[in-house]
Amino acid sequence: MTTLKHYLQFTDLNADEYAYLFERAALIKKKFKAYDKHHPLVDRTLAMIFEKASTRTRVSFEAGMYQLGGSVVHLTTGDSQLGRAEPIEDSAKVISRMTDLVMIRTYEQAKIERFAANSRVPVINGLTNEYHPCQILADIFTFIEHRGPKDGTGNLTDCLKGKTVAWVGDGNNMANTWVQAASLLGFKVHVSTPRGYEIDEKLAAGAHGISADSYQFFSNPMEACRGADLVTTDVWTSMGYEAENEARKKAFADWCVDTEMMAAAQPDALFMHCLPAHRGEEVEADVIDGPQSVVWDEAENRMHVQKALMEYLLLGRVA
Incomplete structure (x- = not known):
């Protein structure tokens, strides 16, 4: 039992x-x-x-x-x-x-x-x-599949230690959960959101707190992506916030993950999106449909x- x-x-x-x-x-x-x-x-x-x-x-x-x-x-x-x-x-x-x-x-x-x-x-x-813990569970597993030990030996979470995840977009449930995961599993998350859409650090921390060196905020999404091992995003308007859609489109205009942002990341950086995606809004088609994208595995x-x-x-x- x-x-x-x-x-x-x-x-x-x-x-x-x-x-x-x-x-x-x-x-x-x-x-x-x-x-x-x-x-x-x-x-x-x-x-x-x-x-x-x-x-x-x-x-x-x-x-x-x-x-x-x-x-x-x-x-x-x-x-x-x-x-x-x-x-x-x-x-x-x-x-x-x-x-x-x-x-x-x-x-x-x-x-x-x-x-x-x-x-x-x-x-x-x-x-x-x-x-959204089940989604981050899948995202991390997908990263391990692509960048972890190929022989399947050792602690599979070790391949995350010292890595950097760039979160570009809304400070939503996904961003909160990435912050929790980074603190727990020993990697870093760079969060970049427009002003007014930042994550709630107290909410993200939950009851267990977050380590100071696992989370960093960037006002410039390009800087958040610089050197990242994984770049990830989500829709600008999550379910329940549809009334804000037009305002969000204006606020998030510079937070579209494009090829320039991916070029600022590590050469072998992966791109993820929890889907559904809106090409031309939060991500360029060339990125989500490009060679660095692992969204279907995800x-x-x-x-x-x-x-x-x-x-x-x-x-x-x-x-």
Whole structure:
């Protein structure tokens, strides 16, 4: 019987647990590519609750759970009591008695924390306004795949130590989570946002704080990219902020990741984007469709790392 553990933000796991997860994700992905069945979660059920629309989160969790031998219940706030003013606490107590694992994609982090506090089973953050830990889990795994040890030996997170990630764009849930990951795993993140769209450092730090040498702000996105090993961005207007779209387009005009920014980074720097992307806004087509882009590997890897995460939360470390 494993101890109940939730995954609500990146700092909910430690560096040793991440090293295990990345190693496990590599094995699970290898099995997937070889059509080798891997069914450790037979008779387990994942409940997926969506308050925010989704493509990658739904497909990656749903396909992943089926590939692990389990089953899935899909809920939205529109077709359940969650959308009819039932207290979150009551929903959590009911749903967690009928399923083995819950993934929630919602707006406020407080909602998922209230649900988890009343859940008898592990709860996973599929995205909130504040954090997006599963995406950063996939992004780091993708970096390890491309820049880590090719023989698969050693601690896979070691290849991150001393590296620099440049975040160009909105100080949003992705930026917050990158800051947490950098502090925990020993790399640096350069954040560049327009004035008024900076990250909330207290929010990014969460309950565990952040190390001063892991995070640096740049008003000039070109300087943030200089010498970076990875350049990454996101849409300028996240879900829930659509009313600000026109204002954001003006404010972010100089924060489009272009070939000049990539040229300022390391020659072998990678480009990532959590998708969906708007070519010509937050990134040039020549960058996202260019040779340094690994966005399709990144998207697929959501499924593989989440499979490793679900297995870990339910079964603990598997020999």
